[in-house]
Amino acid sequence: xxTLEADLCIIGGGSAGLSVAAGAAQLGAKxxxxxxxxxxxxxxNYGCVPSKALIASARAAEAVRIAGRFGINARxxxxxxxxxxxxxxxxxxxxxxHDSEERFxxxxxxxxxxxxxxxxxxxxxxxxxxVRARRFxxxxxxxxxxxxxxxxxxxxxxxxxxVFANRVLPRHLLVVGGGPIGVEMAQAxxxxxxxxxxxxxxxxxxxxxxxxTRVVKDQLLAEGIDILEGAKVKRVEAAGDAIDVxxxxxxxxxxxxxxxxxxxxxxxQIEGLDLDAAGVAHTRTGITVxxxxxxxxxxxxxxxxxxxxxxxxHVASYHAGIIIRNxxxxxxxxxxxxxxxxxxxxxxxxxxxxxxxxxxxxxFGDAVEVLSxxxxxxxxxxxxxxxxxxxxxxxxxxxxxxxxxIVGDHAGELIHLWALAMSQKLSAKAIASMIAxxxxxxxxxxxxxxxxxxxxxxxxxxxxIVRLLGRLG
Numbered sequence: 020x021x022t023l024e025a026d027l028c029i030i031g032g033g034s035a036g037l038s039v040a041a042g043a044a045q046l047g048a049k050x051x052x053x054x055x056x057x058x059x060x061x062x063x064n065y066g067c068v069p070s071k072a073l074i075a076s077a078r079a080a081e082a083v084r085i086a087g088r089f090g091i092n093a094r095x096x097x098x099x100x101x102x103x104x105x106x107x108x109x110x111x112x113x114x115x116x117h118d119s120e121e122r123f124x125x126x127x128x129x130x131x132x133x134x135x136x137x138x139x140x141x142x143x144x145x146x147x148x149x150v151r152a153r154r155f156x157x158x159x160x161x162x163x164x165x166x167x168x169x170x171x172x173x174x175x176x177x178x179x180x181x182v183f184a185n186r187v188l189p190r191h192l193l194v195v196g197g198g199p200i201g202v203e204m205a206q207a208x209x210x211x212x213x214x215x216x217x218x219x220x221x222x223x224x225x226x227x228x229x230x231x232t233r234v235v236k237d238q239l240l241a242e243g244i245d246i247l248e249g250a251k252v253k254r255v256e257a258a259g260d261a262i263d264v265x266x267x268x269x270x271x272x273x274x275x276x277x278x279x280x281x282x283x284x285x286x287x288q289i290e291g292l293d294l295d296a297a298g299v300a301h302t303r304t305g306i307t308v309x310x311x312x313x314x315x316x317x318x319x320x321x322x323x324x325x326x327x328x329x330x331x332x333h334v335a336s337y338h339a340g341i342i343i344r345n346x347x348x349x350x351x352x353x354x355x356x357x358x359x360x361x362x363x364x365x366x367x368x369x370x371x372x373x374x375x376x377x378x379x380x381x382x383f384g385d386a387v388e389v390l391s392x393x394x395x396x397x398x399x400x401x402x403x404x405x406x407x408x409x410x411x412x413x414x415x416x417x418x419x420x421x422x423x424x425i426v427g428d429h430a431g432e433l434i435h436l437w438a439l440a441m442s443q444k445l446s447a448k449a450i451a452s453m454i455a456x457x458x459x460x461x462x463x464x465x466x467x468x469x470x471x472x473x474x475x476x477x478x479x480x481x482x483x484i485v486r487l488l489g490r491l492g
Contacts, residue, residue, distance in 0.1 A: 023150045025051040028143055030135045031158035033060020034332045035323030037118055038339030039156055044126040051150050052128050053135035059118035061160050062332045069183040072110040074364055076103045077210035088404055098212050100188035107183055137297035140316055154318055154346040161285040161324035169254040174262050176279040189213040189278035193264055195252050196283035197223030199363040206365050209244050216245040218252050218266055228375040231426040234408050235365050287325045310353035311345050331361055358441035362431035367408045370434035373422030373441055379413045388414045392467040394427045399458040412467045418446040429460055436464050447471050
């Protein structure tokens with residue numbers, strides 16, 4: 020067995036591990052990276068990239084269906100689902116070189132394509148190699164969790180790791196789970212021609228503001244998706260080439276479906292790491308870390324999905340900066356999710372940063388002020404016939420931005436401004452006073468911020484001052 024010495028050893032070649040590896044190598048550190056599966060991990064191969072590619076095809080199909088409202092006579096004669104999946108693979112292949120073993124080797128990273136496990140507090144073993152390093156990073160991500168449904172193990176079912184390899188358009192797709200992945204895949208498959216049912220134990224997108232979620236739900240229902248909220252899938256069993264499903268939803272509901280997609284949560288990938296050998300504390304929800312992303316073994320950091328926090332690719336990139344500052348520069352950088360944005364890529368999109376109204380009122384009480392503005396009041400939205408949706412702004416005393424949520428066309432792009440404002444501790448006044456180009460969807464942000472100050476400007480006192488000044492000539 021050969022032995023390697025390194026400044027930094029990383030387990031996991033997904034977006035989290037690769038971000039640290041690239042940054043550390045370019046700073047001159049000697050880096051070793053273990054990856055047992057595909058380079059690029061979840062995001063490139065089974066998550067963000069393929070899902071958005073599939074959604075793009077689905078949106079193109081929907082654009083043809085609604086073209087008549089723009090005076091364009093068009094129709095869909097056929098959807099080649101196999102070609103849709105091929106395009107998804109082509110998109111992945113186009114991005115893959117950026118995450119490839121070859122690129123990272125050129126950056127100076129030693130890439131080892133094998134499993135890895137701790138054999139002590141400062142040593143890792145892989146296949147035929149032992150690595151000793153000054154610092155370690157665990158970035159092994161998460162995998163789909165299978166809910167306790169009777170008979171699930173006896174029927175074929177899809178997860179986010181297998182759904183993008185499916186080349187047969189489902190006749191009837193049952194999505195178990197109404198979170199972001201579930202609703203995105205439900206809408207995409209419906210637009211591509213499948214019948215779709217969503218079964219969610221709570222309400223769909225339960226972490227978001229109910230008022231905004233309702234806009235998305237109404238659109239899904241309008242497109243013909245059946246949504247069962249407060250529903251529990253009790254039992255599944257094979258029935259020839261179909262799957263019989265029993266759902267508890269105000270009584271027993273029985274469905275015969277062709278495909279089953281399980282999107283009901285994820286679990287951290289810590290099996291086989293032998294974390295106990297390194298003195299790394301962990302629970303069923305992930306590896307335990309402090310605000311600096313250090314584990315109970317201060318030489319070992321953990322990041323991304325494996326620590327059980329917010330599970331987004333942009334969080335992994337953010338974690339990389341925190342770890343590089345701590346591990347290489349010995350700076351006490353800490354994690355702060357106060358201005359963390361995220362997006363559910365349905366159509367319309369739902370984006371959020373900071374607190375929603377209920378969270379803000381629970382934390383700050385009567386000091387909270389909530390304002391909203393509809394897309395219907397934005398001229399660009401009217402010009403494009405995309406008036407569904409709204410922005411909701413949650414403010415504290417003095418116009419302090421506590422949170423912003425947007426549901427509507429391009430909400431994921433519009434939330435950037437609010438994420439920047441919150442990260443830089445700007446008040447709503449900064450947004451209200453900016454010059455927004457006309458006609459753009461972004462005017463909605465200036466409008467909702469301006470409403471906060473308009474209420475004060477057009478109150479009785481300013482009117483009295485204007486009348487007084489008028490008398491003075």
